[in-house]
Amino acid sequence: MKRPTIHDVAAAAGVSRGTVSRLLNGDRYVSTTARIAIERAIAETGYVVNRNARSLVTQRTGSVVMVLSEPHEKLFEDPNYSVMIRTAVRMLAERDMSLVMMVAGDDGDRDRVIRYVRGGHADGVLLLSTHAGDRMVDALVDTGVPAVAQGAVIGRENVIPYAAADDREGARQMTRYLVEQGRKKIATVTGPMDTPGGIQRLEGFTDVLGRKASKKLIEHGDWTQLSGESAMARLLERVPDLDAVFVASDLMAAGALSTLRMAGRRVPQDVAVGGFDDSSVAATTHPPLTTVRQPLARVAEETVRLLLALIDGERPESPVILPTTLVVRDSA
Known part of the structure; x- marks a missing residue:
C-alpha cells in the first residue's frame, strides 16, 4: 500500500x-x-x-540525549536512574520527542558523546551523575546545544541549569535523628567526593556532629552496594564500638547491612543504619531501611522541564531545589 502523505491528511481533514x-x-x-x-x-x-523532512524545516532533531557519567553496570544496578529515564520518556513523548541514552563511563564513551552532540543529532542534553572536572562537560557547553543536569555540576553551577533534592538538609535530618535516638558514635559512608551528593551529604553530617565527625568515622563509597560493604568493613575495623552509621545512598546502605550481618552486629540494637534516597531498595532490605526520601520523580520532572524551556529559547529559573523527608523504618 502507498504510504499516506501530508496531502492525504489534508484531504481527509478538509483543510489546506x-x-x-x-x-x-x-x-x-x-x-x-x-x-x-x-x-x-x-x-x-x-x-x-517524516522526521528527516521535518528537521530540514525546523532545524530540530526531535530527540534529546541523556548522558550517564558512570560505568555501564550502574545503569542497571541503581534504581534511581530508572526514575529519571521513565520520567524523561513520558515528558518528551508529550512533545513527540525521543530519548537517546548514552553511557559515558570512560574516555572512549565520552568522546562518542561529544561527537554525537557535535554532529547535530540532539536538540538537548540531560546530564546524570556528572563528576567534577569532567572535560566532556566543557566540550558539550561549547557546542551550544542546550544542556541541563540532575544535580549540580560542580564548578559549573552557574553555567548548566539543574534541579536537585536538598542533599545537605536531608543529611542533617538523618544525622539529627540518629543523635536523638541516643547514638553516641555515629559514622558515615559518603558518595564520591567529586559529586554534589557526595559532598553535600557529608557537609550535612558534619553540620550536626561538628568536631565529633572525626576522620576515622568517615569512609567513602561510589554509590554501589559493593562499596557500601567494603566501607562498612573498614569502619568496623577502625571503630569497632560505633553504634550508628549514616550511609549516603540506599544501595550502599544495603551493602553496609550485609557487612554488619556477617560481623554478627544486630541492626538496630547494636548499630543503627540510615540511608538516603528512599528508592525501591529501602523497603526490601532486612531490616527495612530508615532513610531520607528525596522526591526523585519531581526532581526528574523539573530537570526535563528546564531542558524543554531551554530548547524553546527560554531562560528558566535555576537551580530548582526540592525538600527531603525523613522516613523511619526498622533499621534505626
Whole structure:
C-alpha cells in the first residue's frame, strides 16, 4: 500500500496542506476545530511524520540525549536512574520527542558523546551523575546545544541549569535523628567526593556532629552496594564500638547491612543504619531501611522541564531545589 502523505491528511481533514504542516511543526495558532480534524485524519490515514523532512524545516532533531557519567553496570544496578529515564520518556513523548541514552563511563564513551552532540543529532542534553572536572562537560557547553543536569555540576553551577533534592538538609535530618535516638558514635559512608551528593551529604553530617565527625568515622563509597560493604568493613575495623552509621545512598546502605550481618552486629540494637534516597531498595532490605526520601520523580520532572524551556529559547529559573523527608523504618 502507498504510504499516506501530508496531502492525504489534508484531504481527509478538509483543510489546506499548509494548515496540517503548521500543526505538525508546533504552531499554536491552528484553530481547535482544525486541530481536531487533523488529529482524526492522522489516526484514520495512519500518517507518520517524516522526521528527516521535518528537521530540514525546523532545524530540530526531535530527540534529546541523556548522558550517564558512570560505568555501564550502574545503569542497571541503581534504581534511581530508572526514575529519571521513565520520567524523561513520558515528558518528551508529550512533545513527540525521543530519548537517546548514552553511557559515558570512560574516555572512549565520552568522546562518542561529544561527537554525537557535535554532529547535530540532539536538540538537548540531560546530564546524570556528572563528576567534577569532567572535560566532556566543557566540550558539550561549547557546542551550544542546550544542556541541563540532575544535580549540580560542580564548578559549573552557574553555567548548566539543574534541579536537585536538598542533599545537605536531608543529611542533617538523618544525622539529627540518629543523635536523638541516643547514638553516641555515629559514622558515615559518603558518595564520591567529586559529586554534589557526595559532598553535600557529608557537609550535612558534619553540620550536626561538628568536631565529633572525626576522620576515622568517615569512609567513602561510589554509590554501589559493593562499596557500601567494603566501607562498612573498614569502619568496623577502625571503630569497632560505633553504634550508628549514616550511609549516603540506599544501595550502599544495603551493602553496609550485609557487612554488619556477617560481623554478627544486630541492626538496630547494636548499630543503627540510615540511608538516603528512599528508592525501591529501602523497603526490601532486612531490616527495612530508615532513610531520607528525596522526591526523585519531581526532581526528574523539573530537570526535563528546564531542558524543554531551554530548547524553546527560554531562560528558566535555576537551580530548582526540592525538600527531603525523613522516613523511619526498622533499621534505626
